Amino acid sequence: MLLLTPGPVQTRPETRAAMAADIAPWDRDFAPEYIRIRERVRDLAGGRAGVHATLPLQGAGHMMVEAAIRTFVPPAGRLLVPNNGTYADRIIRLAREAGRDPVTLPVPDTRGVTAQEIADALAADPTLSHVAMVYSETGSGILNDPAVVGEAVRAAGRRLIVDAVSAFGALPFDLSAQPECDAVLFTSNKCFEGMPGIGFAVCPIERARERAGKAGSWCFDLGDVLLHAERSGWGSFRFTPPVQALSAFGVALDLYDREGGQPARLARYTENMRLLRAGAERLGLRPYLDAAHQGPIILTLHQPDAPGFTLQGFVDALKRRGVLISNFFTTKTPTIRIGCIGAVTPDDIRRAVDAMAGALEEQGITRRAA
Numbered sequence: 001m002l003l004l005t006p007g008p009v010q011t012r013p014e015t016r017a018a019m020a021a022d023i024a025p026w027d028r029d030f031a032p033e034y035i036r037i038r039e040r041v042r043d044l045a046g047g048r049a050g051v052h053a054t055l056p057l058q059g060a061g062h063m064m065v066e067a068a069i070r071t072f073v074p075p076a077g078r079l080l081v082p083n084n085g086t087y088a089d090r091i092i093r094l095a096r097e098a099g100r101d102p103v104t105l106p107v108p109d110t111r112g113v114t115a116q117e118i119a120d121a122l123a124a125d126p127t128l129s130h131v132a133m134v135y136s137e138t139g140s141g142i143l144n145d146p147a148v149v150g151e152a153v154r155a156a157g158r159r160l161i162v163d164a165v166s167a168f169g170a171l172p173f174d175l176s177a178q179p180e181c182d183a184v185l186f187t188s189n190k191c192f193e194g195m196p197g198i199g200f201a202v203c204p205i206e207r208a209r210e211r212a213g214k215a216g217s218w219c220f221d222l223g224d225v226l227l228h229a230e231r232s233g234w235g236s237f238r239f240t241p242p243v244q245a246l247s248a249f250g251v252a253l254d255l256y257d258r259e260g261g262q263p264a265r266l267a268r269y270t271e272n273m274r275l276l277r278a279g280a281e282r283l284g285l286r287p288y289l290d291a292a293h294q295g296p297i298i299l300t301l302h303q304p305d306a307p308g309f310t311l312q313g314f315v316d317a318l319k320r321r322g323v324l325i326s327n328f329f330t331t332k333t334p335t336i337r338i339g340c341i342g343a344v345t346p347d348d349i350r351r352a353v354d355a356m357a358g359a360l361e362e363q364g365i366t367r368r369a370a
Contacts, residue, residue, distance in 0.1 A: 004342075007189055011193050011248075012255055017251075037249060044261075068161045070216055071215045075099055078127050081133070084140075092104060109142065111142060115151055168192075170269050275353070276353065
């Protein structure tokens, strides 16, 4: 089965095989491996030894976002959230339920937020301490550029939290060039093509240390993760981790390096997107985004306005042809979501386009009807 979702993504057999062993996370033979993973992740984020630290937590990307908000935004503090998609909606909910006050900056879900929009919103409200943004909004597929947003945040003397869960590893990010950033957040899956189960925050050490104990949650306190590592060693854990997922992530990082790292991964995903978008248009399917605003992570298509089409029927027809996509959409109008990331090649995308043609035909959808 070819898995074309924006997460969890298709993985390599070598990565999955690393999950087969029973591992004791506190065993001294595993500690050096965990230390190496933390250092490699820090370096990939553009962090510097002694200045930045990798602070992992068990769980999903949403948990990392909540942890960063709880750790760095003061209790009852206010943060600006540029909202152009479903995952920005989720930041707003996470912030509100953590007792923080999110202020929404509405932006169309067909383009990224601009520096001027951020600057104007921050100038209008001096009580905002942070901006919390989504890098790759998989609701529609648009990108918000953290370097562009960060420049406006830095100029205003505020702080930044970046949800890079579906972006990091493929799209560029340099923490050393963005001193206003309190945390960049991502997971072991998505663009790193590891197994789900662990999330990462890369943060300035001094910022995390000064915020320890202020999260209102022991589990979600990134400052406490830092203090534990400094006290007990960088190969230690506070609580039982998904250690097999960590082991598999080490293999996934090796494969990532072997492919050529971030530039090579971005190039493959970009080609996947190009082929998928062109193929969908040949079938008569209309992309949700203009090409100028299309990111390389996920393609969103308008559903055909034809009597025989149903999303679940299309998903089921694709599955019978060996391709699995999401059976839901997160845009205001009905759409189809197809991921371009994971251990997926351009040849896989060509096969998927052929399967889409067959699935549409099965539902009686011609190119003109699509």
